[in-house]
Amino acid sequence: MCELLGMSANVPTDLCFSFTGLTHRGGGTGPHKDGWGVVFYEGLGVRAFHESRASAQSDIARMVQNHPIKSEIALCHIRQANVGEVCLANTHPFQRELWGRYWTFAHNGQLNGFEPRPGFYEPVGTTDSEALFCDLLNAIRTELHRDVDLTTLTRFLVKHSDTYAKLGVFNLLLSNGDWLFTYCTTKMAAITRRSPFGPARLQDADVTVDFGTVTTPSDVVSVIVTEPLTVEEQWERYEPNEWRLWRKGEVFDQGNTRTDNQS
């Protein structure tokens, strides 16, 4: 399995603290040693860093830990391979252009009997995650119009996520740079930090930060992860089949298709 980290903020914010915590689990405090990757949106552009080796021992990961790259949306993944060999092409997050924007995708889980439909987008590597990403983009492109409103798009993402989730474990981060869509079948937790900001301490490294010294009172920053990254903070765990659409640090839309459908 793998671990995910997403960030949504209302002001360009660096990911150094959370990224440091997560990447310690990539072959250090955790077993996810088969590669790591992170994407940062900067306006419409995306910067990506990927490596098919353990993040805990990576010079490039260390540089990203210490070099503040400010972004309103970031996605990160550390990999413990199951389907697909350990190589750069199989390292999340994956990225494709759709309707003149970069869409990025990171996934934790494994689907049984998943059969991607042929379409325009094709995987380059051999993971079922990338095949799934291409399948989802092909569906969006085929079934929706480029001017689709966000509510309709979100319902579409939820519907397809529910279908994938029926096949196994499907914990998802997906973004087009405007919003961050998250879906959980097994493990996901989130925290929203806002004024008054306090200190936080990583679980996986001897690192503490006082967010009060690096923020302004109007900042809102949310972090979404597989497992909480800090101690002494209250993380909120997603329920199975819960989804949230994040925008500018806040939950913009949310639901749970298991409980929403119950009467």
Next chain:
Amino acid sequence: MCELLGMSANVPTDLCFSFTGLTHRGGGTGPHKDGWGVVFYEGLGVRAFHESRASAQSDIARMVQNHPIKSEIALCHIRQANVGEVCLANTHPFQRELWGRYWTFAHNGQLNGFEPRPGFYEPVGTTDSEALFCDLLNAIRTELHRDVDLTTLTRFLVKHSDTYAKLGVFNLLLSNGDWLFTYCTTKMAAITRRSPFGPARLQDADVTVDFGTVTTPSDVVSVIVTEPLTVEEQWERYEPNEWRLWRKGEVFDQGNTRTDNQS
């Protein structure tokens, strides 16, 4: 204008020496201070580094200079903006997936009256270079079959390059990870290093390397640039409308549509 750097090798080779030379010109010994980017193929995967600031003053560029990333094909670009603001989305090389492979593109020049045809691939930023890349991929996708042989594909790339070149300056690096296609209208030079390897000294930084100590006798490494990077070596300049397809460090195919057509 901008400067380009491409590498084709028959064995995974790091770009540290040439990258150091080029990136010194990005706001240091040269005026190309509006961003830089580099992509390295590793199998079918691609690692990319991009920044919308001067490479000569960049911590990330310094890390790439000093951290050997081994690749058989690499493309690099330093930007001096003309069309399109200075931002990450406008920073070359650009990347798209086509037929299950990552295609990457870096361009130096400016076209007058270029009108991209609408198609599947769309630019994310506002440069005419990215629009041109999308236009070329749309043409490939529409007019060729995915099992096209390399000779037919190359002729197609040459024909389209000739058409673009009629509109202005069009110096091109394009790769799908298997080959590196290069086309020159104004400025391009290449060098092929093979056994017996000797020393080389950068023009833009006080850096010397003895390639004999870092290679094996069977290595073949070619570097293609806008302006030669070293002193005391013999670089071969492209003629206007000359193109070369590089593969595993060697010229695999080449021509000059200006002279080839003369009788």
